[in-house]
Amino acid sequence: MRSLFFSRTTLIWLALMTATGVSWKMGHGMGFADPRHAGTAIILISVIKVRFVILEFMEIRHAPLFMRLIAELWTVVIGVAMIRLFLMA
Amino acid sequence: MTTVPLLARPAAPARRIPGEGGIWLFISGEVVMFSLLFCIFLLYRERELDVFASSHAHLNQSLGMFNTLLMLSSSWLVALAVQAARRNLNRATPLLLLLAFMCGAGFGIVKMIEYSEKIRAGMTLTTNDFFMYYFMFTGIHLMHVILGMAVLAFLVRATWSGKVSGSTLRNLESGASFWHLVDLLWIILFALFYPIK
Numbered sequence: 001m002r003s004l005f006f007s008r009t010t011l012i013w014l015a016l017m018t019a020t021g022v023s024w025k026m027g028h029g030m031g032f033a034d035p036r037h038a039g040t041a042i043i044l045i046s047v048i049k050v051r052f053v054i055l056e057f058m059e060i061r062h063a064p065l066f067m068r069l070i071a072e073l074w075t076v077v078i079g080v081a082m083i084r085l086f087l088m089a
Numbered sequence: 090m091t092t093v094p095l096l097a098r099p100a101a102p103a104r105r106i107p108g109e110g111g112i113w114l115f116i117s118g119e120v121v122m123f124s125l126l127f128c129i130f131l132l133y134r135e136r137e138l139d140v141f142a143s144s145h146a147h148l149n150q151s152l153g154m155f156n157t158l159l160m161l162s163s164s165w166l167v168a169l170a171v172q173a174a175r176r177n178l179n180r181a182t183p184l185l186l187l188l189a190f191m192c193g194a195g196f197g198i199v200k201m202i203e204y205s206e207k208i209r210a211g212m213t214l215t216t217n218d219f220f221m222y223y224f225m226f227t228g229i230h231l232m233h234v235i236l237g238m239a240v241l242a243f244l245v246r247a248t249w250s251g252k253v254s255g256s257t258l259r260n261l262e263s264g265a266s267f268w269h270l271v272d273l274l275w276i277i278l279f280a281l282f283y284p285i286k
Binding site for chain 2: 004010035043047049055057058063067070078
């Protein structure tokens with residue numbers, strides 16, 4: 001049972017929780033004076049979090065290669081699209 | 090007798106699709122739909138930046154953050170439940186799923202508190218485009234949470250009394266994949282609606 005909790009999955013969860021705290025603080029002025037830079041960083045962090053959920057929790061890391069490629073491609077496309085649209089404002 | 094070199098790398102696990110193939114078609118469709126919604130939100134934000142910025146200030150940041158932590162934790166618990174089932178930790182699987190279900194219920198309760206706060210303050214679907222998207226997108230997501238909770242409840246029942254294998258394990262993997270989808274969609278919704286000014 002111990003090895004179930006002291007695992008890579010738990011490490012990823014802790015990293016995701018920490019990243020959420022960091023992006024929340026960024027929304028409250030931590031790290032960036034310009035809200036556009038903060039917003040870009042927050043979107044980037046959210047896409048990285050999503051990638052980890054897909055690869056580790058959804059286990060796409062061990063799925064057939066075409067599934068992993070589609071997932072990786074989607075995270076890049078949605079990340080670029082959202083940052084581009086955000087910076088248009 | 091065969092000898093194994095001490096420094097031999099462990100064999101990589103065989104590549105396989107978790108759960109039923111059909112669930113991945115469904116997940117792909119949902120991802121495409123939500124991707125469009127995310128882009129639509131950002132497009133309208135660009136057109137009405139002042140309205141979006143002033144409306145955003147009314148959202149309860151702490152509740153949004155708390156819900157994200159609940160969603161991430163439920164996803165982690167479900168991932169552990171799948172691993173427990175594969176290791177034949179039969180008692181752990183339904184308990185982990187039950188905890189994940191409770192996190193989902195907590196998420197729903199917090200969302201209801203948020204909605205009632207907004208409605209009491211006179212902010213509804215018809216107030217402006219920001220609140221229209223806020224209620225619409227988070228409402229669609231909440232429906233997914235409720236559906237996911239029904240799936241988790243089914244899985245708790247299916248795994249409660251014995252060894253998880255065969256079709257039950259595949260159903261568990263499929264249900265888990267759906268729940269992780271609900272989590273990942275919220276991660277982006279949280280970023281777009283809460284911390285970004």
